[in-house]
Amino acid sequence: xxxxxxxxxxxxxxRLEAGKCTTCGxxxxxxxxICPECGAREFETITLPDTGKILTYTVIRVAPSQFxxxxxxxxxxxxxxxxVKLMAQIADxxxxxxxxxxxxxxxxRRVQTHxxxxxxxxxxxxxxxxx
Amino acid sequence: xxxxxxxxxxMNKWGEIWTKSFRDLFVEAALMAIDDAGVDTLDSMTIGCxxxxxxxxxxxLASMMADYxxxxxxxxxxxxxxxxxxxxxxxxxxxxxxxxxxxxxxxxGVEKMTxxxxxxxxxxLATAADxxxxxxxxxxxxxxxxxxxxxxxxxxxxxxxxxxxxxxKNHHNGSMNPNAxxxxxxxxxxxxxxxxxxxxxxxxxxxxxxxxxxxxxxxxVDIARKLGKPIIKIIGSGHATDTIALHSRKDLTTLDATxxxxxxxxxxxxxxxxxxxxxxxxxxxxxxxxxxSESLGVFAPGKGGVAAQKGETGLEGSFPINTSGGLKSKxxxxxxxxxxxxxxxxxxxxxxxxxxxxxxxxxxxxxxxNMGGSGGSTLVHILEVA
Numbered sequence: 353x354x355x356x357x358x359x360x361x362x363x364x365x366x367r368l369e370a371g372k373c374t375t376c377g378x379x380x381x382x383x384x385x386i387c388p389e390c391g392a393r394e395f396e397t398i399t400l401p402d403t404g405k406i407l408t409y410t411v412i413r414v415a416p417s418q419f420x421x422x423x424x425x426x427x428x429x430x431x432x433x434x435x436v437k438l439m440a441q442i443a444d445x446x447x448x449x450x451x452x453x454x455x456x457x458x459x460x461r462r463v464q465t466h467x468x469x470x471x472x473x474x475x476x477x478x479x480x481x482x483x
Numbered sequence: 484x485x486x487x488x489x490x491x492x493x494m495n496k497w498g499e500i501w502t503k504s505f506r507d508l509f510v511e512a513a514l515m516a517i518d519d520a521g522v523d524t525l526d527s528m529t530i531g532c533x534x535x536x537x538x539x540x541x542x543x544l545a546s547m548m549a550d551y552x553x554x555x556x557x558x559x560x561x562x563x564x565x566x567x568x569x570x571x572x573x574x575x576x577x578x579x580x581x582x583x584x585x586x587x588x589x590x591x592g593v594e595k596m597t598x599x600x601x602x603x604x605x606x607x608l609a610t611a612a613d614x615x616x617x618x619x620x621x622x623x624x625x626x627x628x629x630x631x632x633x634x635x636x637x638x639x640x641x642x643x644x645x646x647x648x649x650x651x652k653n654h655h656n657g658s659m660n661p662n663a664x665x666x667x668x669x670x671x672x673x674x675x676x677x678x679x680x681x682x683x684x685x686x687x688x689x690x691x692x693x694x695x696x697x698x699x700x701x702x703x704v705d706i707a708r709k710l711g712k713p714i715i716k717i718i719g720s721g722h723a724t725d726t727i728a729l730h731s732r733k734d735l736t737t738l739d740a741t742x743x744x745x746x747x748x749x750x751x752x753x754x755x756x757x758x759x760x761x762x763x764x765x766x767x768x769x770x771x772x773x774x775x776s777e778s779l780g781v782f783a784p785g786k787g788g789v790a791a792q793k794g795e796t797g798l799e800g801s802f803p804i805n806t807s808g809g810l811k812s813k814x815x816x817x818x819x820x821x822x823x824x825x826x827x828x829x830x831x832x833x834x835x836x837x838x839x840x841x842x843x844x845x846x847x848x849x850x851x852x853n854m855g856g857s858g859g860s861t862l863v864h865i866l867e868v869a
Contacts (some may be wrong), residue, residue: 410629411682429730
């Protein structure tokens with residue numbers, strides 16, 4: 353994994369930056385060059401809210417090699433308070449207690465370690481609000 | 484546009500085929516299709532393959548497969564749309580014949596998946612998802628379909644047993660298919676108690692890793708008549724895409740590309756789902772068959788699981804689905820799957836399905852649905868006995 357690939361995504365993974373269409377208000381995460389709703393090409397940079405609720409989730413037991421040490425781990429889709437949906441791991445909880453509709457906060461975490469060189473990739477994870 | 488028919492089909496035994504190479508798998512199926520059609524040459528060839536590069540380190544299939552098929556200077560191409568590559572090859576060949584550009588075209592599909600470890604296969608398949616916003620977070624393909632399953636269960640009350648009934652039915656059908664990878668029956672209890680992969684999906688909810696190839700010969704209806712083959716006409720072809728990432732979709736419980744591809748195929752054919760006698764659909768996971776059956780309009784949203792449990796999609800049901808055994812039992816060599824569906828549809832329409840899985844009452848019209856990734860691309864075709 354070349355560092356440039358990780359570096360390119362830093363505004364989204366580290367700062368939750370999204371593009372808001374200045375014509376129709378559609379929020380693109382990650383940012384896009386053209387709005388899929390109205391076709392406009394002007395966006396303003398916004399920061400996503402850090403809270404939302406779980407729409408669906410799964411507990412992964414057969415994991416890709418860079419995640420085998422963490423299995424079983426939960427991955428979910430959350431809808432944030434502004435309606436944006438995104439996918440991330442659900443951390444800091446017993447996976448049996450995860451429920452659809454559960455409120456979560458987005459926190460900055462280490463997500464994975466790449467290959468034998470061990471480049472660390474950071475990003476966001478969902479953490480249950482009651483923790 | 485010219486009327487186009489399928490006049491030849493070829494498919495080898497699918498499974499862990501350690502004794503056959505990537506090229507031999509493809510050429511074997513292609514020769515079977517050529518022999519079945521009774522043609523002595525091809526004008527062109529299009530091959531569906533998801534990722535020969537990651538599975539066996541081999542790209543440039545157009546050259547290799549034309550070379551080993553022994554047809555010098557054959558115009559050939561390889562098309563890719565993840566697990567829908569085969570369906571895309573079928574459509575590409577159909578357009579080429581319908582347009583008048585070529586008269587006799589082979590549409591094939593191939594994937595050699597067992598020359599890498601399970602982890603290597605997981606990596607290769609995950610390239611069909613959004614690398615930076617899904618796979619980065621640890622999502623796998625069973626995981627993505629599990630997210631759809633949980634959403635469907637929450638919204639409609641779909642149950643564990645409903646999912647299992649899809650696997651049981653497909654293995655029942657596949658037990659009668661001599662080319663199936665896993666031609667044996669399984670029980671609801673066996674599915675319910677199998678190893679968890681990504682909750683709620685268990686190993687027996689998942690289609691397997693498979694080596695395999697399939698091929699069909701497409702030509703004009705006029706040439707088909709001269710060849711003296713049964714005329715299985717392509718009357719509808721629909722193609723659609725959807726967002727690459729599952730979380731970008733407005734509704735996690737439907738497959739919009741399937742809905743749109745079906746609409747386009749139905750509009751072209753002048754048919755509705757009520758005119759269809761049976762279907763081969765993309766059951767990469769049990770939940771996929773349930774959602775696809777709803778998105779095609781066979782059943783109302785949320786009713787696909789109940790219908791499967793009641794046997795509506797069985798061989799004797801009101802709308803048989805996956806008489807071949809589906810991806811679940813027949814196997815899922817990703818790039819070949821869409822062509823494998825065509826092989827089964829043609830067998831059923833000719834009345835040639837083996838070992839008692841032939842549908843009664845002479846089915847006339849069939850649909851096949853092949854999708855890539857978590858539904859980011861879909862091909863739907865409608866075939867009819869002319």
